[in-house]
């Protein structure tokens with residue numbers, strides 16, 4: 001038998017064993033298993049278990065009790081109290097691969113060859129959101145580098161689409177104390193932005209900016225520089241950081257973008273940007 005088929009069958013059986021409950025048996029795992037890492041079989045197993053948990057989104061919200069007896073499965077895997085979001089990875093865009101994160105996020109169709117560079121998009125979830133068939137409760141945009149998560153922004157996703165969630169009014173939390181109350185509605189001429197489209201003329205996307213100050217004085221919180229606008233010195237790629245690159249304030253407030261050139265640590269560079277959603 002083909003190895004992949006065997007693995008999928010095994011995973012299905014495991015999913016039923018782990019999460020199946022007499023009256024509501026569900027196979028939570030379908031589709032190809034993660035690539036096994038021959039050097040690290042334990043890690044692979046962990047990844048598989050994570051995958052199964054991720055795809056059983058109902059698990060942490062036990063059905064209102066009363067009529068239902070507690071099931072063995074429910075007691076074996078006690079659910080943490082509270083209403084933790086069930087984050088599912090919808091998108092991952094990697095810096096420095098020459099492919100625009102904005103284009104990958106907004107394109108109707110996903111090009112699977114991008115995955116060779118580490119980019120990811122869960123296309124069925126993405127399409128469901130795009131088609132209004134998914135109720136997204138919250139959106140979690142996070143920035144990562146080799147030492148882990150460097151920043152996370154949580155948004156209210158209720159009634160949003162693939163672009164409209166990324167606004168100041170929907171912002172629930174961020175690493176920056178001055179962002180939620182910043183005056184950002186003054187318009188693009190003043191350099192006030194909070195949108196995925198951002199400054200399309202300069203190809204600055206996922207752009208949260210407070211003001212323009214003749215390049216040297218430009219201040220903001222987050223920007224993905226997708227390509228060369230030949231506009232500011234701070235938005236040029238370097239050998240170490242080719243396009244696209246992701247800049248963010250590594251302080252607890254807005255930052256002057258030009259300081260990325262002095263490398264004083266106030267402007268962070270992320271290796272990747274992920275978008276997770278908590279959806280019904």
Ligand SMILES: *[C@@H]1O[C@H](CO)[C@@H](O)[C@H](O)[C@H]1NC(C)=O
Nearest residue numbers: 107108109110111112123127
């Ligand atoms: C995108 O997908 C649609 C439907 O799945 C298909 O008809 C269309 O040709 C695709 N477009 C591209 C550019 O691949």
Ligand SMILES: *[C@@H]1O[C@H](CO)[C@@H](O)[C@H](O)[C@H]1NC(C)=O
Nearest residue numbers: 087140142149152154274276
């Ligand atoms: C947002 O997602 C990241 C993973 O990218 C995770 O580490 C973090 O805990 C999430 N934030 C919240 C508030 O759940």
Ligand SMILES: *[C@@H]1O[C@H](CO)[C@@H](O)[C@H](O)[C@H]1NC(C)=O
Nearest residue numbers: 137155156157158159170172
């Ligand atoms: C999210 O937005 C919806 C619609 O505007 C609102 O009804 C809801 O209370 C908001 N939820 C949170 C947690 O802010």
